Amino acid sequence: MELGEGTPRQIRQVLLLFFFLGGTLVYAETWGYSVAEEAEIGFCIANVIKDMDSSVGVEDLAARGARVIFDDYKSYLRLDLQTGNLLLNEQLDREALCGTTEPCILHFQVLLENPLQFFRAELSVKDINDHSPMFLEKHMRLKISEGTSPGTSFQMDGAQDLDVGANSVQNYTITPNPHLHVKLHDSGKDRKYPELVLDQTLDREKEPEFNITLTAIDGGSPSRSGTALIQVVVVDINDNAPEFERPLYEVQVPENSPVDSLVIRVSATDLDAEIYGELSYSFSHSSRDVQKTFEIHPVSGEVRLKSLLDFEMIQSYTINIQATDGGSLSGKSVVIVQVVDVNDNPPEIAMTSLISPIPENSSPEMMVAIFRIRDQDTGDNGRMICSIQNDLPFLVKPTFKNFYTLVTERSLDRETRAEYNITITVTDLGTPRLQTQHNITVLVSDVPEGPFPARLLDVSGAGTLAHSYQYEVCLSGGTQTSDFKFLKSVTKSP
Structure with a gap:
């Protein structure tokens, strides 16, 4: 459902705001590990049992569904549930992961289910x-x-x-x-x-x-x-060097600008005549990113896009430009290009776990599913609203770092409804608003209900005093018998 539609139903919405639920849901300390890039697959990073609190043992890892979840959903590490060792799942290339950013940090969580518990960690990839x-x-x-x-x-x-x-x-x-x-x-x-x-x-x-x-x-x-x-x-x-009209240019360019778009036109002058006054524009000691993203016309000084921009990858560029005259003298200027974010990334939903069927006598706030949402845009383009249909006995609750849980709002009745189709909707607050939906089905399992009708059977004979009787309890699928005694004798009427 699009936000803002005229409808009598209200959508239960949860703004994506990080908060701490208290208790032991999120372990306060952040674990820090490191590994050199290009280390072999299977290399042991550390043993997580040593870093967990004393209540968690290696035998709990499999029983509680332990797993490793990285922020970008990649599987750089795997957790050995028999030993608690964090093992390298693939060879890491620091340059491919982080470029020139240092330090190169990959954030992840170790998640334990039943009960739900998060341990925050980060892996530093060392350069070789x-x-x-x-x-x-x-x-x-x-x-x-x-x-x-x-x-x-x-x-x-x-x-x-x-x-x-x-x-x-x-x-x-x-x-x-x-x-x-x-x-x-x-x-x-x-x-x-x-x-x-x-x-x-x-x-x-x-x-x-x-x-x-x-x-x-x-x-x-x-x-x-x-x-x-x-x-x-x-x-x-040659006794005159070129001079730019401005030592610093600043320009904003939307990230969805097409290739060959004009970014800016720079201009310099030279007081010399003939060949010494003829100028040629070029980039000066520019980075690889500048070289592959922009190009400058040597005569007009027009700077144009050579490839598409991506705000999520690079937010600004510093372009050093020089104007060189025919006698090799040069003047310099700097262009600062600020990339403007547009709402080009829809929200993402990653389902971590789902429990189905669930018993009809489950207590309120029983956990049904764990999922995570993410939007790679920034500002309002990256802020999200998470909701489900309003007429369902379920609630969506934020837990930790974009993790959400789907829980029951009240006890369920299988005889009333045995199956629920739930649509999880995540909408960002950008312009235009982008939306992602994920559908899950939750089944409700039956639980035997009581009390059961009982039928007393006389086993003593008519007209006699009886100190013990036998009763028969009628249950669906068969009968069950048991002996009981009165506290005092009673007379059986003929």
Whole structure:
């Protein structure tokens, strides 16, 4: 049912708000485990029994339906119910899981049913040095004016390394030469890129060009490296560098913008004439994500989408742009692109367990099902409402971290109704609102009911005093007999 329809029935709704139910439903401590990426399948991470409270033993794991549930529903680990060991279920690739994010944390829960209990845990995937630094451009061309003063520095595109921390790029070197040396520049967030510093004035008439090799070295053990060839071209004097109209541009782009959409147009000017005033726009030491998502026209300065955006993956981009004139002088500007979230992800429902049939004499608030909901959007687009039909004797209750339980509202009567078809509806609060439904069937099992009618049988004979009698209780499916005694004698009438 869509929200807002005119109907006399009210939908029982539960806003997705996290709260703690108290008691022992959610264990207060969060367990922390770690494993190196690419560890072999079956590798033992830890034993959960050691971290659980003293009331849980290894024999309880199978009896209480223990299982491991990750936030993204993947099965990275499996729980050995015979030992309590957490075992690696697949080889983990830290770069595929987290990209450049560090630390790489996978959140999960160990769930016990009957009674319901959650234990929070997180798995830290440690980086190993399994990638070499790589320059996006293997061949670079650097133009330096012959009038450039010694000490002038030239920013070069740095190498990309999928590893993080100490395993990422730590240093740069160049082949020995009398003209240039390399200087390491740290831009923050563990990103380092090289600058070439001029040692002496160049003379185009003596040496119009020369080549050097730039090497990027990571901090792993053993270390890995990558190289790029730089062709240095000495050009005639150029005394004016390009200047952008703005040092910083900020723009917002909806994540559903089509490929080739115009993001922004940047503009720079150069006071020099002819070739020295002709500008070419390009990206400068940009990340791999920028390179594969955006492109810039070298003449117009238009920045356009090269691939689709995804707010759930990346929320903002920093694009470094340079305008280079014909004499190799350049001006720089920065474009900040904020990706605007749109409601493009419907809610998800994952059923964890379902009990059916249930006995008709079940007490109120008996647990029937456990399920989990998720919406990958943010803000109102990610807020959700969970409901079932209003005319059913069941309630939906939030438990822990997007987990919900379906419980009975009152005792059931199989003779009145033996089967319930329940539709769980989850609707987000985005524009437009997206909805997901999941149908389950719950059967009600019969329970024998009493009291039963009894028929007294005289076994003493007419007209005699009897101290003991036998009675017969009539039950469906047969009879049951038993002896009883009066507290005092009675006379049997003829």
